[in-house]
Amino acid sequence: MDIKSKxxxxxxxxxxxxxxxxxxxxxxxxxxxxxxxxxxxVLLIKRGEVPYENQWALPGNFVYQDEDLNTAAxxxxxxxxxxxxxxxxxxxxxxxxxxxxxxxxxxxxxYSLIKISDYHLHVSSIAQEAAWHSISEVKGxxxxxxxxxxxxxxxxxxxxxxxPIGFELLPPKFTLTQLQHLYEAxxxxxxxxxxxxxxxxxxxxxxxxxxLQEGVAHRPAKLFKFDKERYRRLYEEEGFHxxxxxxxxxxx
Amino acid sequence: MDIKSKxxxxxxxxxxxxxxxxxxxxxxxxxxxxxxxxxxxVLLIKRGEVPYENQWALPGNFVYQDEDLNTAAxxxxxxxxxxxxxxxxxxxxxxxxxxxxxxxxxxxxxYSLIKISDYHLHVSSIAQEAAWHSISEVKGxxxxxxxxxxxxxxxxxxxxxxxPIGFELLPPKFTLTQLQHLYEAxxxxxxxxxxxxxxxxxxxxxxxxxxLQEGVAHRPAKLFKFDKERYRRLYEEEGFHxxxxxxxxxxx
DNA sequence: TTAACAAAGTGTAAGAAATACACTAATTAG
DNA sequence: CTAATTAGTGTATTTCTTACACTTTGTTAA
Numbered sequence: 001m002d003i004k005s006k007x008x009x010x011x012x013x014x015x016x017x018x019x020x021x022x023x024x025x026x027x028x029x030x031x032x033x034x035x036x037x038x039x040x041x042v043l044l045i046k047r048g049e050v051p052y053e054n055q056w057a058l059p060g061n062f063v064y065q066d067e068d069l070n071t072a073a074x075x076x077x078x079x080x081x082x083x084x085x086x087x088x089x090x091x092x093x094x095x096x097x098x099x100x101x102x103x104x105x106x107x108x109x110x111y112s113l114i115k116i117s118d119y120h121l122h123v124s125s126i127a128q129e130a131a132w133h134s135i136s137e138v139k140g141x142x143x144x145x146x147x148x149x150x151x152x153x154x155x156x157x158x159x160x161x162x163x164p165i166g167f168e169l170l171p172p173k174f175t176l177t178q179l180q181h182l183y184e185a186x187x188x189x190x191x192x193x194x195x196x197x198x199x200x201x202x203x204x205x206x207x208x209x210x211x212l213q214e215g216v217a218h219r220p221a222k223l224f225k226f227d228k229e230r231y232r233r234l235y236e237e238e239g240f241h242x243x244x245x246x247x248x249x250x251x252x
Numbered sequence: 253m254d255i256k257s258k259x260x261x262x263x264x265x266x267x268x269x270x271x272x273x274x275x276x277x278x279x280x281x282x283x284x285x286x287x288x289x290x291x292x293x294v295l296l297i298k299r300g301e302v303p304y305e306n307q308w309a310l311p312g313n314f315v316y317q318d319e320d321l322n323t324a325a326x327x328x329x330x331x332x333x334x335x336x337x338x339x340x341x342x343x344x345x346x347x348x349x350x351x352x353x354x355x356x357x358x359x360x361x362x363y364s365l366i367k368i369s370d371y372h373l374h375v376s377s378i379a380q381e382a383a384w385h386s387i388s389e390v391k392g393x394x395x396x397x398x399x400x401x402x403x404x405x406x407x408x409x410x411x412x413x414x415x416p417i418g419f420e421l422l423p424p425k426f427t428l429t430q431l432q433h434l435y436e437a438x439x440x441x442x443x444x445x446x447x448x449x450x451x452x453x454x455x456x457x458x459x460x461x462x463x464l465q466e467g468v469a470h471r472p473a474k475l476f477k478f479d480k481e482r483y484r485r486l487y488e489e490e491g492f493h494x495x496x497x498x499x500x501x502x503x504x
Numbered sequence: 505t506t507a508a509c510a511a512a513g514t515g516t517a518a519g520a521a522a523t524a525c526a527c528t529a530a531t532t533a534g
Numbered sequence: 535c536t537a538a539t540t541a542g543t544g545t546a547t548t549t550c551t552t553a554c555a556c557t558t559t560g561t562t563a564a
Contacts, residue, residue: 024317026276026358065276065356069347093345093360095321104317106278106358108345177512194514195552212560218510219559245552429541446543447523454521470539471530497523 024104028073029060029145031091031109031152032081034116035169037178040135040185041116042149043081045127051101052142056133058149060107061126073110080130082122086112087168091155092148099144111152113168135185160186161242164205164235167226175213175221176200189246199244205231276356280325281312281397283343283361283404284333286368287421289430291386292437293368294401295333296393297379303353304394308385310401312359313378325362332382334374338364339420343407344400351396363404365420387437412438413494416457416487419478427465427473428452441498451496457483 032043044056059080063072070088078084088110095106121130138149160166166182167174180196200206206224213220284295296308311332315324322340330336340362347358373382390401412418418434419426432448452458458476465472 024278026278063347066349068349069345069358090344092342093321095315095360097318097320106321108347175512192553193512194554197513198515199551213512216511217561219512219561221512243551427541444524445541446525449542450544451522465541468540469532471532471541473541495522499524 024106025100026063027060027105027107028063028069028076029058029094029107029109029148030073030077030080031058031111031149032077032083033111033113033156033169034132035182035185036116036132038181038185040182041132042135042138043121043130044133044138044141045080045123046129046131047142048126048128054128055142056131056138057142058145059127059130063108069108073108077110077112080122080124080127081114081119083112083114083119086114087165088112089155089159091152094144094148096144107148109148109152111156113156113165115169115171117171156186157188162239164226164228164231164240173209173211173223173225175223177221179224183242183244187246191244191246195244199242203240203242204234276358277352278315279312279357279359280315280321280328281310281346281359281361281400282325282329282332283310283363283401284329284335285363285365285408285421286384287434287437288368288384290433290437292434293384294387294390295373295382296385296390297332297375298381298383299394300378300380306380307394308383308390309394310397311379311382315360321360325360329362329364332374332376332379333366333371335364335366335371338366339417340364341407341411343404346396346400348396359400361400361404363408365408365417367421367423369423408438409440414491416478416480416483416492425461425463425475425477427475429473431476435494435496439498443496444499447496451494455492455494456486 030043034041034043043059045059047053047055047057059076061072061076061079063069067075069090073088073090074084074086077086077088089112091109091111093106093108095104097104099105099107116132121132123130135153139146141149156165160183166179166186169182170178176197177193179200180191180193183196184191205227207227207230209223209225211223213223282295286293286295295311297311299305299307299309311328313324313328313331315321319327321342325340325342326336329338329340341364343361343363345358345360347356349356351357351359368384373384375382387405391398393401408417412435418431418438421434422430428449429445431452432443432445435448436443457479459479459482461475461477463475465475
């Protein structure tokens with residue numbers, strides 16, 4: 001079974017591979033997750049360009065020729081949202097031939113997490129508008145953006161169980177209930193309050209600030225913060241496993 | 253903090269994004285894992301082209317302009333090794349500006365698993381040679397291939413704990429010891445024999461064939477096969493968790 | 505001032521899973 | 535028939551996960 005692909009030989013039997021330029025648009029798309037007490041949100045822009053002008057889509061942009069992928073993702077994110085220094089993870093590359101109606105576009109999808117309250121949204125010239133959308137409303141985006149979203153959301157669901165990334169979405173001081181709601185929003189499952197608390201506290205990287213929530217019309221909750229240093233010391237080597245079963249209450 | 257990036261506007265304020273071609277080479281690289289009773293191996297080719305002519309490197313190749321990424325990865329794999337219909341997973345895209353001395357090359361890394369004994373290696377014109385290398389010997393590859401290898405190997409380590417992919421590396425009939433050695437090779441940890449067997453058998457997707465190993469100079473082991481159907485029925489929804497602690501024997 | 509409301513906070517028993525650990529059984533080779 | 539080699543097996547202990555409901559603390563409004 002010897003290899004005799006003409007294509008292969010045509011493409012490769014040259015000393016300089018750069019005789020063959022791959023002409024296409026190369027982009028990054030970002031899924032930017034935010035959280036606002038109750039709902040997990042995604043930052044979308046209203047496109048100001050064809051194709052799909054006026055539709056809500058993922059904020060993405062071209063990669064420059066002399067720019068690393070991660071740099072491009074960070075730059076695009078910063079340009080479109082003003083957000084810098086965030087956790088940014090490459091998830092998957094989408095390159096189907098037909099994914100863009102104007103030609104071949106290959107895009108590397110990244111996701112990041114930001115505190116909604118830390119940033120004001122700024123609209124760049126390529127977009128008409130930028131806004132947070134509840135994750136339940138993001139179906140029907142142009143291109144294969146729905147698929148990209150699902151891939152990134154699934155990655156987030158995986159990562160939340162091994163890495164302390166949830167705290168990126170909350171204010172520096174937060175209550176355990178806020179944290180639980182965040183986990184529930186990401187995992188799309190209700191969790192048992194006592195089990196959640198037992199587990200998360202047993203990990204020993206939350207610090208009880210001995211402060212109370214203010215301005216709520218009920219018993220105020222204690223505030224906690226995430227101790228990055230302690231996390232590193234305890235889990236840098238091994239990682240952790242956050243596994244709390246979804247509630248199955250009321251099965252009598 | 254309004255967005256005023258010149259670059260952004262230059263690149264984007266045109267109705268057709270394809271005024272801007274991204275000129276670069278676009279490739280896929282494959283990490284092909286194999287296993288031969290004792291060692292986990294990776295399939296490398298000896299490059300027949302500059303740069304790095306004569307060095308062992310990952311088998312990779314150009315993506316055609318009208319070809320999906322997955323298709324390209326499968327084609328390249330088939331062309332270079334004759335292997336078809338394998339589990340193929342996209343791992344990560346590498347696109348550092350300086351990763352190829354001749355210019356910008358962006359590569360999507362895939363890994364796959366094959367049974368070494370099922371395939372004979374065939375050398376294509378772009379390579380001088382193709383051969384299996386023990387994973388301990390693959391350091392020092394050209395480009396950023398070491399980094400690509402590590403990324404794929406880590407992904408494999410993750411996946412082996414959630415998916416029944418190990419069986420792709422073994423003959424259809426195998427012994428539990430072979431399977432354990434495979435897990436140990438991938439995880440780079442010794443496992444306790446009894447715990448390993450208890451766990452893997454409790455998953456209930458191995459079928460005892462009531463046959464014995466032949467041609468060994470010791471007590472022959474029973475042969476098992478993997479039951480894909482049963483696996484699907486039991487785990488399709490939820491996935492599984494294979495977690496067997498590494499042996500910590502002799503801590504007296 | 506007090507009653508109604510809302511969410512915070514808390515403990516335990518039962519079951520499941522993970523771990524540590526060492527000897528006997530079956531076969532071949534010499 | 536003995537030595538060598540690997541296969542095969544069970545249990546007690548510990549750790550983790552799960553299920554589950556009432557009391558506490560504060561605010562608001564009558």
